Amino acid sequence: MTKTVWDESTASAYWAAVNTFCALRDVHVIADAPVGCYNLVGVAVMDYTDAVPYLENFTPTSLTEKEIASSGSSDAVIDIIEKIGATGKQVILVSSAESEMIGSDHEKMLRMKYPDIRFFASNSLGENEWQGRNRALAWLHRTFDDGLQPKVEPGTVSIIGPTYGCFNSPSDLAEIKRLVTGCGATVRHVYPFESSLHDIADMKHSDVIVVMYREFGQQLAELLKRPVLHAPFGLAETSEFITRLGDLTGNAQTAATFLVEEKRTTLQPLWDLWRGPQSEWFPTIRFGAVADRTYAEGLSKFLGEEMGMQCLFSHDSANTHNGRLRTELQACQPQFMFGRIVDKIYLAELDAKTRFIPAGFPGPIVRRALGTPFMGHSGAVYLIQEIVNALYDTLFNFLPISRSSSGEPLPAKKITWTKEANAALEEIVQKAPFISQISFGREMKKKAEALAAQQGKETVTPDLLRMTQ
Incomplete structure:
Protein backbone atom coordinates (compact mmCIF):
# COMPACT_ATOMS: atom_id res chain seq x y z
CA MET A 1 0.00 0.00 0.00
CA THR A 2 1.36 3.44 -0.95
CA LYS A 3 1.73 5.97 1.87
CA THR A 4 1.22 9.64 1.04
CA VAL A 5 3.28 12.10 3.07
CA TRP A 6 1.67 15.50 3.54
CA ASP A 7 4.02 18.49 3.73
CA GLU A 8 6.82 16.90 5.78
CA SER A 9 7.63 19.12 8.76
CA THR A 10 11.00 17.73 9.75
CA ALA A 11 14.17 17.20 7.80
CA SER A 12 15.98 13.87 7.70
CA ALA A 13 18.51 12.51 10.17
CA TYR A 14 21.24 13.48 7.69
CA TRP A 15 20.40 17.16 8.20
CA ALA A 16 20.15 16.48 11.93
CA ALA A 17 23.80 15.38 11.93
CA VAL A 18 24.87 18.39 9.86
CA ASN A 19 22.95 20.81 12.10
CA THR A 20 24.49 19.27 15.22
CA PHE A 21 28.11 18.73 14.21
CA CYS A 22 28.57 21.97 12.25
CA ALA A 23 27.47 23.97 15.29
CA LEU A 24 30.73 22.92 17.02
CA ARG A 25 33.51 25.41 16.33
CA ASP A 26 36.35 22.88 16.16
CA VAL A 27 34.67 20.33 13.84
CA HIS A 28 34.82 19.97 10.06
CA VAL A 29 32.11 17.83 8.45
CA ILE A 30 32.58 15.87 5.25
CA ALA A 31 29.23 14.83 3.84
CA ASP A 32 29.24 11.70 1.68
CA ALA A 33 26.56 13.32 -0.42
CA PRO A 34 25.72 14.85 -3.83
CA VAL A 35 26.50 18.51 -4.44
CA GLY A 36 22.85 19.53 -3.90
CA CYS A 37 23.07 18.49 -0.24
CA TYR A 38 25.04 21.53 0.83
CA ASN A 39 24.14 24.45 -1.38
CA LEU A 40 21.64 27.21 -0.63
CA VAL A 41 18.79 25.45 -2.39
CA GLY A 42 19.07 22.41 -0.16
CA VAL A 43 19.09 24.58 2.92
CA ALA A 44 16.14 26.68 1.71
CA VAL A 45 14.01 23.60 1.09
CA MET A 46 14.59 22.44 4.64
CA ASP A 47 13.97 25.52 6.74
CA TYR A 48 13.79 28.55 4.43
CA THR A 49 15.53 31.66 5.72
CA ASP A 50 16.48 31.31 9.35
CA ALA A 51 18.00 27.94 10.09
CA VAL A 52 21.44 27.43 8.56
CA PRO A 53 23.93 30.13 7.53
CA TYR A 54 26.78 29.50 5.14
CA LEU A 55 28.73 26.60 6.65
CA GLU A 56 32.47 27.15 6.37
CA ASN A 57 33.15 23.84 8.12
CA PHE A 58 31.16 21.68 5.67
CA THR A 59 32.45 19.92 2.53
CA PRO A 60 30.52 17.42 0.37
CA THR A 61 32.11 14.61 -1.59
CA SER A 62 29.79 15.62 -4.47
CA LEU A 63 28.67 12.12 -5.37
CA THR A 64 27.75 11.68 -9.02
CA GLU A 65 25.67 9.08 -10.83
CA LYS A 66 28.88 7.10 -11.46
CA GLU A 67 29.59 6.53 -7.75
CA ILE A 68 25.97 5.85 -6.93
CA ALA A 69 25.44 3.47 -9.84
CA SER A 70 28.67 1.45 -9.83
CA SER A 71 31.96 2.41 -8.23
CA GLY A 72 30.83 3.35 -4.70
CA SER A 73 31.94 6.47 -2.85
CA SER A 74 35.25 5.48 -1.20
CA ASP A 75 37.40 7.15 -3.86
CA ALA A 76 35.34 10.34 -3.63
CA VAL A 77 35.78 10.39 0.14
CA ILE A 78 39.54 9.88 -0.10
CA ASP A 79 39.83 12.66 -2.70
CA ILE A 80 38.06 15.13 -0.43
CA ILE A 81 40.12 14.16 2.62
CA GLU A 82 43.34 14.69 0.66
CA LYS A 83 42.14 18.04 -0.71
CA ILE A 84 41.14 19.34 2.71
CA GLY A 85 44.41 18.33 4.31
CA ALA A 86 45.16 19.46 7.86
CA THR A 87 42.36 21.70 9.12
CA GLY A 88 43.26 21.82 12.79
CA LYS A 89 39.74 20.56 13.46
CA GLN A 90 38.22 17.17 14.19
CA VAL A 91 36.97 15.79 10.87
CA ILE A 92 33.69 13.82 10.94
CA LEU A 93 32.46 11.98 7.86
CA VAL A 94 28.64 11.78 7.66
CA SER A 95 26.62 9.47 5.43
CA SER A 96 23.63 10.69 3.42
CA ALA A 97 20.57 8.94 2.00
CA GLU A 98 22.37 8.51 -1.32
CA SER A 99 25.51 6.95 0.14
CA GLU A 100 23.42 4.74 2.43
CA MET A 101 21.41 3.45 -0.54
CA ILE A 102 24.61 2.07 -2.08
CA GLY A 103 25.83 0.65 1.23
CA SER A 104 28.81 2.99 1.77
CA ASP A 105 30.20 2.28 5.22
CA HIS A 106 33.63 3.91 5.59
CA GLU A 107 34.40 2.85 9.15
CA LYS A 108 36.98 0.23 8.20
CA MET A 109 38.64 2.36 5.51
CA LEU A 110 39.04 5.30 7.87
CA ARG A 111 40.44 3.10 10.62
CA MET A 112 43.15 1.86 8.24
CA LYS A 113 44.02 5.06 6.33
CA TYR A 114 42.81 7.99 8.46
CA PRO A 115 42.48 6.84 12.09
CA ASP A 116 41.86 10.40 13.37
CA ILE A 117 38.73 10.84 11.27
CA ARG A 118 35.42 9.59 12.64
CA PHE A 119 32.52 8.17 10.63
CA PHE A 120 28.89 8.81 11.60
CA ALA A 121 26.18 6.81 9.86
CA SER A 122 23.30 9.28 9.86
CA ASN A 123 20.57 6.71 9.13
CA SER A 124 19.03 9.34 6.90
CA LEU A 125 16.43 6.95 5.51
CA GLY A 126 15.26 5.65 8.88
CA GLU A 127 15.01 8.60 11.28
CA ASN A 128 13.63 12.12 11.30
CA GLU A 129 15.40 15.28 12.37
CA TRP A 130 14.75 15.01 16.10
CA GLN A 131 15.63 11.32 16.34
CA GLY A 132 18.79 12.09 14.39
CA ARG A 133 19.85 14.94 16.67
CA ASN A 134 19.26 12.80 19.74
CA ARG A 135 21.48 10.04 18.36
CA ALA A 136 24.14 12.47 17.10
CA LEU A 137 24.53 14.06 20.55
CA ALA A 138 24.71 10.65 22.24
CA TRP A 139 27.31 9.51 19.68
CA LEU A 140 29.47 12.56 20.42
CA HIS A 141 29.46 11.60 24.10
CA ARG A 142 30.34 7.96 23.46
CA THR A 143 33.08 8.92 21.00
CA PHE A 144 34.72 11.92 22.66
CA ASP A 145 34.08 11.62 26.40
CA ASP A 146 37.35 11.43 28.36
CA GLY A 147 36.14 8.64 30.65
CA LEU A 148 37.06 10.53 33.82
CA GLN A 149 34.89 10.49 36.90
CA PRO A 150 32.82 13.65 37.34
CA LYS A 151 34.09 16.34 39.69
CA VAL A 152 31.02 18.46 40.12
CA GLU A 153 31.54 22.22 40.34
CA PRO A 154 28.73 23.57 42.54
CA GLY A 155 26.45 26.16 41.05
CA THR A 156 27.26 25.41 37.41
CA VAL A 157 24.71 24.68 34.68
CA SER A 158 25.16 23.29 31.17
CA ILE A 159 22.45 23.72 28.53
CA ILE A 160 21.81 21.07 25.84
CA GLY A 161 19.96 21.78 22.63
CA PRO A 162 20.58 24.93 20.60
CA THR A 163 21.74 23.84 17.14
CA TYR A 164 21.19 25.07 13.61
CA GLY A 165 17.57 24.68 12.52
CA CYS A 166 15.91 25.27 15.91
CA PHE A 167 13.08 27.80 15.79
CA ASN A 168 13.59 31.00 17.83
CA SER A 169 16.71 29.54 19.45
CA PRO A 170 18.62 32.83 20.12
CA SER A 171 15.77 34.45 22.06
CA ASP A 172 14.79 31.39 24.03
CA LEU A 173 18.42 30.62 24.89
CA ALA A 174 18.92 34.20 26.11
CA GLU A 175 15.87 33.83 28.38
CA ILE A 176 17.08 30.52 29.85
CA LYS A 177 20.52 32.04 30.51
CA ARG A 178 18.82 34.98 32.23
CA LEU A 179 16.86 32.64 34.49
CA VAL A 180 19.95 30.56 35.32
CA THR A 181 22.08 33.56 36.31
CA GLY A 182 19.14 35.13 38.15
CA CYS A 183 19.09 32.05 40.37
CA GLY A 184 22.72 32.65 41.26
CA ALA A 185 24.11 29.85 39.07
CA THR A 186 26.72 30.01 36.30
CA VAL A 187 26.31 28.81 32.72
CA ARG A 188 29.16 26.37 32.08
CA HIS A 189 28.42 25.21 28.52
CA VAL A 190 25.78 25.63 25.82
CA TYR A 191 26.12 22.49 23.74
CA PRO A 192 26.64 22.30 20.81
CA PHE A 193 26.25 26.04 20.14
CA GLU A 194 28.88 28.14 21.88
CA SER A 195 30.95 24.97 22.44
CA SER A 196 33.92 23.04 21.15
CA LEU A 197 33.82 19.29 20.54
CA HIS A 198 35.50 18.18 23.75
CA ASP A 199 33.31 20.34 25.96
CA ILE A 200 31.06 17.30 25.93
CA HIS A 205 31.18 18.21 35.91
CA SER A 206 28.16 20.56 35.86
CA ASP A 207 25.87 20.73 38.87
CA VAL A 208 22.71 20.67 36.71
CA ILE A 209 21.83 20.01 33.06
CA VAL A 210 19.07 22.01 31.34
CA VAL A 211 17.54 20.45 28.22
CA MET A 212 16.10 23.16 25.97
CA TYR A 213 13.80 20.99 23.84
CA ARG A 214 11.57 18.01 24.55
CA GLU A 215 12.17 16.64 21.03
CA PHE A 216 15.84 15.84 21.63
CA GLY A 217 18.68 16.17 24.12
CA GLN A 218 17.30 13.93 26.86
CA GLN A 219 19.43 10.97 25.74
CA LEU A 220 22.68 12.92 26.19
CA ALA A 221 21.46 14.35 29.50
CA GLU A 222 20.90 10.83 30.85
CA LEU A 223 24.43 9.79 29.80
CA LEU A 224 25.87 12.71 31.78
CA LYS A 225 24.18 11.38 34.96
CA ARG A 226 23.47 14.80 36.42
CA PRO A 227 20.14 16.28 37.64
CA VAL A 228 18.09 17.41 34.63
CA LEU A 229 15.60 20.25 34.18
CA HIS A 230 13.66 21.19 31.05
CA ALA A 231 13.38 24.75 29.77
CA PRO A 232 10.03 26.15 31.00
CA PHE A 233 6.98 27.69 29.29
CA GLY A 234 4.51 30.00 31.03
CA LEU A 235 4.14 30.99 34.66
CA ALA A 236 3.86 27.80 36.70
CA GLU A 237 6.64 25.94 34.87
CA THR A 238 8.99 28.94 35.13
CA SER A 239 8.35 29.41 38.84
CA GLU A 240 8.99 25.71 39.42
CA PHE A 241 12.14 25.87 37.26
CA ILE A 242 13.56 28.75 39.31
CA THR A 243 12.76 27.04 42.62
CA ARG A 244 14.15 23.65 41.55
CA LEU A 245 17.31 25.17 40.08
CA GLY A 246 17.90 27.09 43.27
CA ASP A 247 17.53 23.92 45.34
CA LEU A 248 19.78 21.82 43.08
CA THR A 249 22.58 24.40 42.92
CA GLY A 250 22.53 25.34 46.60
CA ASN A 251 21.10 28.78 45.83
CA ALA A 252 17.60 28.36 47.25
CA GLN A 253 17.49 31.78 48.93
CA THR A 254 18.88 33.60 45.89
CA ALA A 255 16.35 31.85 43.66
CA ALA A 256 13.46 32.74 45.98
CA THR A 257 14.51 36.40 46.01
CA PHE A 258 14.86 36.35 42.22
CA LEU A 259 11.36 34.89 41.82
CA VAL A 260 9.86 37.67 43.95
CA GLU A 261 11.69 40.27 41.88
CA GLU A 262 10.54 38.62 38.65
CA LYS A 263 6.91 39.02 39.67
CA ARG A 264 7.51 42.68 40.53
CA THR A 265 9.41 43.57 37.33
CA THR A 266 9.47 41.16 34.37
CA LEU A 267 5.89 40.00 34.85
CA GLN A 268 4.42 43.44 35.65
CA PRO A 269 3.19 44.01 32.04
CA LEU A 270 1.37 40.68 32.19
CA TRP A 271 -0.52 41.68 35.34
CA ASP A 272 -1.39 45.05 33.76
CA LEU A 273 -2.85 43.36 30.70
CA TRP A 274 -4.69 40.80 32.82
CA ARG A 275 -6.34 43.49 34.96
CA GLY A 276 -7.12 45.76 32.01
CA PRO A 277 -10.27 45.80 29.85
CA GLN A 278 -8.64 43.62 27.19
CA SER A 279 -8.59 40.72 29.67
CA GLU A 280 -12.30 40.25 28.94
CA TRP A 281 -11.31 39.07 25.47
CA PHE A 282 -9.11 36.24 26.72
CA PRO A 283 -11.86 33.65 27.38
CA THR A 284 -13.29 34.30 23.89
CA ILE A 285 -10.01 33.67 22.07
CA ARG A 286 -9.75 30.39 20.14
CA PHE A 287 -6.25 29.37 19.16
CA GLY A 288 -4.49 26.41 17.59
CA ALA A 289 -0.86 25.34 17.58
CA VAL A 290 1.09 23.11 15.19
CA ALA A 291 4.77 23.18 16.05
CA ASP A 292 7.60 21.13 17.48
CA ARG A 293 6.54 19.34 20.64
CA THR A 294 8.19 21.90 22.94
CA TYR A 295 6.23 24.80 21.51
CA ALA A 296 2.96 22.95 20.88
CA GLU A 297 2.75 21.71 24.47
CA GLY A 298 4.09 24.98 25.92
CA LEU A 299 1.57 27.17 24.09
CA SER A 300 -1.29 24.88 25.07
CA LYS A 301 -0.36 24.99 28.77
CA PHE A 302 0.34 28.70 29.00
CA LEU A 303 -2.38 30.21 26.79
CA GLY A 304 -4.98 27.50 27.38
CA GLU A 305 -4.57 26.40 30.98
CA GLU A 306 -3.05 29.53 32.55
CA MET A 307 -4.52 32.38 30.49
CA GLY A 308 -7.92 30.73 30.01
CA MET A 309 -8.03 30.90 26.22
CA GLN A 310 -9.74 28.18 24.18
CA CYS A 311 -7.21 25.73 22.71
CA LEU A 312 -8.91 24.13 19.70
CA PHE A 313 -5.92 21.87 18.99
CA SER A 314 -2.24 21.50 19.81
CA HIS A 315 -0.30 19.19 17.48
CA ASP A 316 3.31 18.02 17.47
CA SER A 317 4.24 18.80 13.85
CA ALA A 318 6.45 15.71 13.58
CA ASN A 319 3.34 13.53 13.97
CA THR A 320 0.70 15.74 12.34
CA HIS A 321 -1.39 14.45 9.44
CA ASN A 322 -1.72 17.70 7.55
CA GLY A 323 -4.66 16.52 5.48
CA ARG A 324 -6.73 16.05 8.62
CA LEU A 325 -5.40 19.35 9.98
CA ARG A 326 -6.68 21.19 6.91
CA THR A 327 -10.12 19.64 7.44
CA GLU A 328 -9.95 20.67 11.10
CA LEU A 329 -9.22 24.28 10.11
CA GLN A 330 -12.07 24.26 7.63
CA ALA A 331 -14.52 23.08 10.29
CA CYS A 332 -13.49 25.61 12.94
CA GLN A 333 -11.11 28.48 12.36
CA PRO A 334 -9.02 29.66 15.30
CA GLN A 335 -8.56 33.34 15.93
CA PHE A 336 -4.83 32.79 16.34
CA MET A 337 -2.81 30.08 14.63
CA PHE A 338 0.70 29.33 15.87
CA GLY A 339 2.34 27.25 13.16
CA ARG A 340 4.45 26.70 10.07
CA ILE A 341 4.25 28.04 6.52
CA VAL A 342 2.12 25.06 5.47
CA ASP A 343 -0.52 26.08 8.03
CA LYS A 344 -0.45 29.65 6.74
CA ILE A 345 -1.05 28.29 3.22
CA TYR A 346 -4.04 26.24 4.41
CA LEU A 347 -5.54 29.34 6.07
CA ALA A 348 -5.04 31.37 2.88
CA GLU A 349 -6.75 28.66 0.83
CA LEU A 350 -9.73 28.82 3.17
CA ASP A 351 -9.76 32.65 3.16
CA ALA A 352 -9.69 32.41 6.95
CA LYS A 353 -9.76 35.51 9.15
CA THR A 354 -7.17 33.91 11.42
CA ARG A 355 -4.10 35.80 12.65
CA PHE A 356 -1.06 33.64 11.88
CA ILE A 357 1.95 33.72 14.25
CA PRO A 358 5.09 31.79 13.19
CA ALA A 359 5.96 29.10 15.75
CA GLY A 360 8.00 26.54 13.85
CA PHE A 361 9.83 25.49 10.73
CA PRO A 362 9.53 25.22 7.82
CA GLY A 363 8.73 28.87 7.31
CA PRO A 364 10.13 32.04 5.75
CA ILE A 365 10.73 33.71 9.09
CA VAL A 366 13.79 35.27 10.74
CA ARG A 367 14.10 34.91 14.51
CA ARG A 368 17.64 36.10 15.29
CA ALA A 369 16.91 39.02 17.64
CA LEU A 370 16.87 38.31 21.37
CA GLY A 371 13.56 40.06 22.02
CA THR A 372 11.09 37.41 20.80
CA PRO A 373 11.21 34.59 23.38
CA PHE A 374 8.44 32.04 23.84
CA MET A 375 10.00 30.42 26.92
CA GLY A 376 10.17 31.60 30.50
CA HIS A 377 8.65 34.73 32.04
CA SER A 378 9.87 36.96 29.20
CA GLY A 379 8.20 34.61 26.74
CA ALA A 380 4.89 34.82 28.60
CA VAL A 381 4.95 38.61 28.40
CA TYR A 382 5.97 38.60 24.74
CA LEU A 383 3.22 36.18 23.69
CA ILE A 384 0.45 38.08 25.52
CA GLN A 385 1.75 41.37 24.15
CA GLU A 386 1.57 40.05 20.58
CA ILE A 387 -1.93 38.69 21.10
CA VAL A 388 -3.29 41.90 22.64
CA ASN A 389 -1.75 44.03 19.88
CA ALA A 390 -3.33 41.73 17.28
CA LEU A 391 -6.72 42.05 19.00
CA TYR A 392 -6.56 45.84 18.81
CA ASP A 393 -5.57 45.52 15.16
CA THR A 394 -8.62 43.31 14.59
CA LEU A 395 -10.88 45.94 16.19
CA PHE A 396 -9.67 48.41 13.57
CA ASN A 397 -11.67 46.46 11.01
CA PHE A 398 -14.88 47.33 12.86
CA LEU A 399 -14.46 51.03 12.10
CA PRO A 400 -16.93 52.38 9.49
CA ILE A 401 -14.38 53.71 7.01
CA SER A 402 -15.63 55.65 3.99
CA ARG A 403 -14.02 54.77 0.70
CA SER A 404 -14.24 56.93 -2.40
CA SER A 405 -14.08 53.86 -4.61
CA SER A 406 -14.58 50.39 -3.22
CA GLY A 407 -14.35 48.61 -6.55
CA GLU A 408 -17.74 46.96 -5.90
CA PRO A 409 -20.96 48.18 -7.54
CA LEU A 410 -23.49 49.47 -5.02
CA PRO A 411 -26.96 47.94 -5.16
CA ALA A 412 -29.35 50.16 -7.14
CA LYS A 413 -32.25 49.16 -4.91
CA LYS A 414 -32.68 47.49 -1.52
CA ILE A 415 -31.68 43.84 -1.53
CA THR A 416 -33.68 41.44 0.61
CA TRP A 417 -32.59 38.12 2.09
CA THR A 418 -34.50 34.87 2.26
CA LYS A 419 -34.87 33.18 5.64
CA GLU A 420 -32.67 30.31 4.39
CA ALA A 421 -29.95 32.72 3.23
CA ASN A 422 -29.85 34.44 6.65
CA ALA A 423 -29.53 31.04 8.35
CA ALA A 424 -26.72 30.04 5.98
CA LEU A 425 -24.91 33.34 6.65
CA GLU A 426 -25.16 32.81 10.41
CA GLU A 427 -23.75 29.30 10.07
CA ILE A 428 -20.80 30.57 8.00
CA VAL A 429 -20.06 33.42 10.42
CA GLN A 430 -20.03 31.05 13.43
CA LYS A 431 -16.95 29.37 11.95
CA ALA A 432 -14.96 32.61 12.06
CA PRO A 433 -13.01 33.67 15.20
CA PHE A 434 -15.35 35.23 17.78
CA ILE A 435 -13.95 38.74 17.89
CA SER A 436 -13.91 39.08 14.09
CA GLN A 437 -17.38 37.62 13.46
CA ILE A 438 -19.04 41.05 13.18
CA SER A 439 -16.67 42.33 10.48
CA PHE A 440 -16.61 38.95 8.75
CA GLY A 441 -20.41 38.78 8.59
CA ARG A 442 -20.63 42.35 7.37
CA GLU A 443 -18.13 41.62 4.61
CA MET A 444 -19.96 38.45 3.53
CA LYS A 445 -23.28 40.33 3.44
CA LYS A 446 -21.79 43.14 1.40
CA LYS A 447 -20.31 40.73 -1.15
CA ALA A 448 -23.57 38.81 -1.50
CA GLU A 449 -25.66 41.95 -2.05
CA ALA A 450 -23.16 43.32 -4.55
CA LEU A 451 -23.28 40.02 -6.46
CA ALA A 452 -27.09 40.09 -6.42
CA ALA A 453 -27.03 43.61 -7.87
CA GLN A 454 -24.61 42.54 -10.59
CA GLN A 455 -26.96 39.73 -11.59
CA GLY A 456 -30.03 41.99 -11.49
CA LYS A 457 -31.58 40.14 -8.58
CA GLU A 458 -33.45 41.68 -5.65
CA THR A 459 -33.07 38.75 -3.22
CA VAL A 460 -30.07 36.89 -1.77
CA THR A 461 -30.57 33.12 -1.70
CA PRO A 462 -28.34 30.41 -0.17
CA ASP A 463 -27.03 29.48 -3.63
CA LEU A 464 -26.01 33.07 -4.36
CA LEU A 465 -24.39 33.37 -0.92
CA ARG A 466 -22.28 30.26 -1.56
CA MET A 467 -21.03 31.85 -4.80
CA THR A 468 -19.26 34.54 -2.73
CA GLN A 469 -17.18 32.03 -0.74
Missing part, protein backbone atom coordinates in the same frame (compact mmCIF):
# COMPACT_ATOMS: atom_id res chain seq x y z
CA ALA A 201 33.55 15.62 28.27
CA ASP A 202 33.42 18.60 30.62
CA MET A 203 29.62 18.81 30.89
CA LYS A 204 29.44 15.95 33.39
